[in-house]
Amino acid sequence: MKISAKALKMTGIFRCSILFATLLCSRTDAQKVSPVKNQPVFTQFSYQGKDRIYQEHPLKPGEFYTPILQGCYPDPSITRKGNDYYLVNSSFSMVPGVPIFHSNDLVNWKQIGHVLDRPSQLKVENAGISAGIYAPDIKYNPYNNTFYMITTQIAGGIGNMVVKTQDPAKGWSDPIKLKFDGIDPALFFDDNGKAYLVHNDAPPKGQELYNGHRVIKLWEYDLAKDEVIPGSDKIIVNGGVDITQKPIWIEGPHLYKKNGRYYLMCAEGGTGGWHSEVIFVSDSPKGPFIPANNNPILTQRYFPKDRANKVDWAGHADLVEGPGGKYYGVFLGVRPNDKNRVNTGRETFMLPVDWSGEFPVFENGLVPLKPAAKMPAGTTNFNGQNGFLPNGNFSFTDDLTAAKLDFRWIGVRGARENFITGTKEGVRITPFPVTIKATTPTSTLFCRQQHASFEAAVSLKYLPQSEKELAGIVCYQKESFNYVFGITRKGNDLYIVLERTQNGKSTVLGSEKLGAGALRLKVAAEGDAYSFSYALDGQNFINLGGTVSGDILSTDIAGGFTGALIGLYATAANDILIP
Template identity: 40%
Template sequence: MKYSITLLTALCSLSVAAQAATTSARFEHYSYAGKALEPASPKPGEFVNPILAGYFPDPSVTRVGDDYYLVNSSFTNFPGLPLMHSRDLVTWTQIGNALDRPEQVDFSGRRGSQGIYAPDISHHDGVYYIITTCAACVGEVNNFIITATNPAGPWSKPVTVKGLNGIDPSIFWDEGKAWIVHNDAPQGTPRYDGHRAIYLTELDPATLQLKGKPQVIVDGGVKPAANPIWIEGPHLLKKDGYYYLICAEGGTGDNHSEVVFRSRDIRGPYLPGPVNPILTQRDLDPKRPNPVTTAGHAKFVQTQNGDWWAVFLATRPYPGNMYNIGRDTFLLPVQWRDGWPMILEQGKTVPYTLPKPKLPAQAAATPPMNGNFSYVDEFDRPLSPAWIGVRTPRTPFYKVEQGALVLTSGQPLGDLAGVPAFIGRRQQHHDAIVSTVVNYAPRHDGERAGLVAMQNDAAYVFLGVSQLQGKPSVVLYKTEAGKETLLASAPVSDARVELIMEMHGGRSAYSYRSGGQLRSLQSDVDVTFLSTQKAKGFVGVVIGPYVQAAATP
């Protein structure tokens, strides 16, 4: 068969375009070393707060026998809903992700701080339940329940709870019945911005659907006349004949807090405690050294020996009241006084060290989840559940083979229509050094492979190998408010390059090793744009390998 010159030219052009549409790179290891900015030297018998450092917000905990399980929000990171296990409440190991299959949830087109909000984990009659909100998710999913007989998974496909609107649902089991408490808009017209209400509805455990209509049990908050904002994150517990309702109040910023109500009847009326809030840091001097801020969104758990503890979220800002690493999970004991719980009296600071719960000693986790630590992933086994990407991949974009992580390019970062070839791990310390070795030879201008430190699709830093005007180069780009800027570049001849990111609060430095020589690419870079205060949203920085193809005409 004969082809014309024009047709042959067109076929060759299509072939070149197809080759340019994807690119792959090999990453030979990933190393992380982190140091907390705050001084924390625990004595024998003490533990360090936070118990989960870095981007682990909205904790929910449950106890089954001698085992404790904890889950956090994960927004549009996938796999999502990280599951933690402990036997002493302070030493935690990630055992899986409850959302680990693409058919469970679709984050297509969703931004970083949409997706999975404020999950709650509970256990009843041999079954584990997670109920959560999927904000702006694809399809009719809003609030859903997943179940498992083993908390490590597999977890079921989501069951949408029809008619359950709002956010932050949790399940409370009481005398054979199941109840949902959640946050939603008040009945009628809100009186002010941030006016919310807490609702109670019975749940049918057989169908995982509502029985009856949601009933308001708290309207506004502790002092309705003062127009309290954002009553949310509700949890119910029962003690000494009372039903206690604990909620977050004040918004997720510096005015965050935890408050308590109680009632003799599960349906109310719920009266606020004589002392509220039962946890906050909003009344403290903002100039205090090494502050803990935004404390709230708590859940209680009772140990097998009868003690009560609370997990909650809080932040550890660097100077300037900024934090890049997101919201941590903290732990404090709960004291009961005259029938009311207290986590921390107003005016007191959240301690970084305090006595451990009276539970059997547990061996240290590898790697730890708090304190100063380091680890290296040699890519000699399947990735641990700590590795997460952005949005839901429909086809695999990475594989582990022969001691390397191999990534094939997807959609570029910032393109919400697809999934980027990015997979990373949480930055858990403001003072952190991350490195990898990339083996990559770019073929076209615009192709790149290297490390990304990502807060969201519009705020990230890229350090890696690319091609600039036909020449292979090590490059440093920042993307702030969606605008990309080339900060530095240097020619490189080797295909194998070590990349090093150093984060120090709101400043950073970048270097590379090529041909046996370590060179600085750029130092003292302002990365406060990676802070939640500037980038906005609810997540924290995730750092990891990334590959991007050249743009096709």
């Protein structure tokens, strides 16, 4: 999900990230300690989406659901090589970084891995949850048969960087640092073999006219050296579509060529309720770029806030030519819950694009977005079958015994391989001596919350030996906003406990004494109403703590740019005090 400079300044993340860059080390304290012998085993994980919109809008023939990637998959970028389409997303401080997906038809997608899957590529060990990797751009260059992924890594002192490969499924190079300021870089390869780079930047020093005034810069790019050509930078958009109207946060640029002309598409208005997508045209990649008369070409900002089945914040888009020459666009949007809060984060949507005229326009992108769109002609929607990703109210189960876990399982700030061990019984987690409130890697295996209403459950085999040991489920927006639901010890007794942490202040909402034995934990949500329960027989669940609000799992309350995560958690430094 594209992080606007506005949002960065509002939250202070940009400044904090610079401090993080000076504080990073190659290994965290949690990774240096000796392994804890008492390790919980998690198995039989299940997840079920229960959103009403999918119950009320079953797919019709020729349709696919959008968002195509539900949950925190923001800032999509897409490229094509022949009949192979590749899509990437922002990943912030999630590890591995930059999930990458493949499709042959734009409807059926498989995740083939992550672009940044090695420590040498990703330096987010001490980064804030909303620092790290912003707005990746993926482009295929047919002139050297190479894929490029360029992004801004706000961590580790890296900044703007590019990695490349000739096969996205077989790994990517180490980062090449790029010497320019600003964020949101994107590459463009012209049909004469020349390469250019566009990005968001601040206006020249002393020329900022108002808060939110940004510019789009273009550089010539040296493909042989993988660097911008010094002195070639030029401002090609100042402010936005009409600077007299003081447009804010022009960003997320992408450059295209069609019928001999150059099109520059950008996000404008910030990543919140005024978000939109705008388009410019020029006879040269260096401009001047003239805005379309019908801007914006995509937005949801003009509609009633209380509309049913609301999709909001649409923007930060990228275009690709699809089957039969028909264009499609991917973009981010959010689906607020019943309290108008954003828990699932910025998701990846897709719409057909009408480019029969001079400028592209997202089809039905200027009316309230619907849950389904028309598929490319001749396409079959497998929707979760044949190994493809599911959409709508999907469910999945994972016994967590596979030698290689599903790509949906991730770490935050640290690789999952640092604390998990696969066994025939399930995943064994080595507890770190830090809690979920730490700003260093924790021993937590995460997946994304992908529905406003859902159930997730897992079986846990664990016998804590002290009050410092705890294992269970977390619902996590960030280190200072989360729920912990797990088993620990007080004296000679075992307890199940539920803790809520808001803005760093923790409150125990409930605890119950338990006997030793098998335990199954469940979290369920109906929009903003969350509940936590446990079963000793695997079937008859007992609620703990009543119904609680999911407010702290929303970006509205917690801030930042990520969606809520569900985690399988263990710690050797438990600080929850049983009443």
